[in-house]
Amino acid sequence: MNALLIKTEQGQQAFKARSAQLAGKLRSAYLLFDGQRTVQDVLKATQGLGVTLQDIDALQQAGLLAAMQPLPAELEPVALAKLRTPQERYRDAYPLAVALTGKLGLSGFRLNLSVEGATGYEALAAVAPKIKEAVGQQAYVSLEQALFA
Known part of the structure; x- marks a missing residue:
């Protein structure tokens, strides 16, 4: 739940196309994923809209959001x-x-x-x-x- 998620290229295309996958409350939640906010932060921010962890999991399963990968420390x-x-x-x-x-x-x-x-x-x-x-x-x-x- 403390994971950092970012928008995928597929997600950005769906956002631009106003896909049904990103309708209503999910569109608002999707906008908040910037690699700086955790899933928990987004859930708190969209609490009034009724966004749930299952909604976010569904966006991730659909390939619209992805976990932000940390860079290996040994790489200069x-x-x-x-x-x-x-x-x-x-x-x-x-x-x-x-x-x-x-x-x-x-x-x-x-x-x-x-x-x-x-x-x-x-x-x-x-x-x-x-x-x-x-x-x-x-x-x-x-x-x-x-x-x-």
Whole structure:
């Protein structure tokens, strides 16, 4: 229940297509999974909507959410960059980008929508300079590492 879940590419496509799998309360819960909030955090936040652990399990079983995989500590950043595919870079960077733009509040709403609309590495890398401009270099470092290191 303390697991960190992130949106999958399949989930993002279902979200954009307004799939019935993500209707109503599940759509609201799905939006909260950013790799920073635990399942328990999302359940608390959506308690009033009636989202249950079974609902979240169903999203995971459908392939719309996936467990966030921790990176092995023994991998150095240089070696990691050589090993990671663009899809892996996207998977690692996406939750960071969502978290950074989410902290901007209403002023970052459009930027957050751009991040949510980025369904692949290239699209997220294209939005990255705007994120850097909005949050500043210090906050941007982790995203830069995830995308380009």
